[in-house]
Amino acid sequence: MALVRKTNGEINGLNDCDSDHSVVVATIRLRLQKLKRRVATSKLDLTALKKSDIRNRFKDSVQQLFPDIHEFTEAQESYEKFSEVIRQVTREVIPTVPKIKKQMWMTxxxxxxxxxxxxxxxxxxxxxxxxxxxxxxxxxxxxxxxxxxxxxxxxxxxxxxxxxxxxxxxxxGRRKTTRSGCIQDKDGNIIIDQGGIACRWQEYLNGLFEDGRAERSIVHNKKGNIILREEVVKAINSMAESKATGPDDISIEMIAALEDFGIEYLTFLLNKIYDEGKIPEYLCKSIFIALPKTPGTNKCESHRTISLMSQILISLMS
The missing domain is CATH 1.10.20 (Histone, subunit A)
Incomplete structure (x- = not known):
């Protein structure tokens, strides 16, 4: 390819081009892509809650900001306030995991x-x-x-x-490439932009979890037995620690660190949800993570999807 210069509507340099190809004049406009810098997030050191001083500070701070568990009459309001208090105290009390060296040879x-x-x-x-x-x-x-x-x-x-x-x-550091950076739509076209990829995954998951069954009629005024404190304790003890949290960022370690106060509030909240027959909106949300079955695949069907749910919702289903 030969580069020529166009001045005042005339092309200069054609006589000096030692090429038998036809010269093409084009106006090229470049638009640089704006790179988004990833925000570094610090991981919480939840093992610090096993230390008595940090555990007591965490429990006392939550009780000061959320003294009355019966203050709210609806489960939605109570859960929103409780999750807000937990996130605030977590930032103030629980330390983060110290940064590790990026190279193995560093001292x-x-x-x-x-x-x-x-x-x-x-x-x-x-x-x-x-x-x-x-x-x-x-x-x-x-x-x-x-x-x-x-x-x-x-x-x-x-x-x-x-x-x-x-x-x-x-x-x-040689590892298999797990992600291709693009995805195929249902017609086989390649999608590159992040917004299109998110819409494609939403479309795929909606079809994957679509419930084609007829709607069931809701039976009202049929109150059953209440959820007992012992059942909540058993559910908490049966849940594994060091598990990824859901959208509310509340882990089972935080609930266990609240001891009697946490068990009492969780019992109250679960019974309130049971009586109302409606789960708080934020508890119904999950974070889906797609794990490729084949390295470098760009098909939704070739991924295994896992869902990160709220630990409180998991205790409700236990």
């Missing part, structure tokens, strides 16, 4: 120096001095780390070839 000294460099400010003599020290320590730490790994690989090659290959993949 604690390097991470401390990086924190000091960050606090020193840019374009200062202190910043430059710390930066030189960090570069030197990184080179030494990297060389020492890989020498040790090579020795381990030589030993593994003799006794366990599979473990040797697993170690190589772990060190090099």
């Amino acid at each position: 604690a000294d390097i991470l401390e120096l990086m924190d000091a460099r960050r606090l020193s400010g840019h374009f200062t003599d202190e910043y430059r001095n710390i930066n030189r020290i960090i570069r030197r320590k990184c080179c030494n730490a990297k060389e020492t780390f890989y020498q040790k790994q090579c020795q381990e690989l030589e030993e593994l090659e003799k006794v366990n070839a599979q473990k040797m290959h697993d170690t190589v993949r772990r060190i090099t």
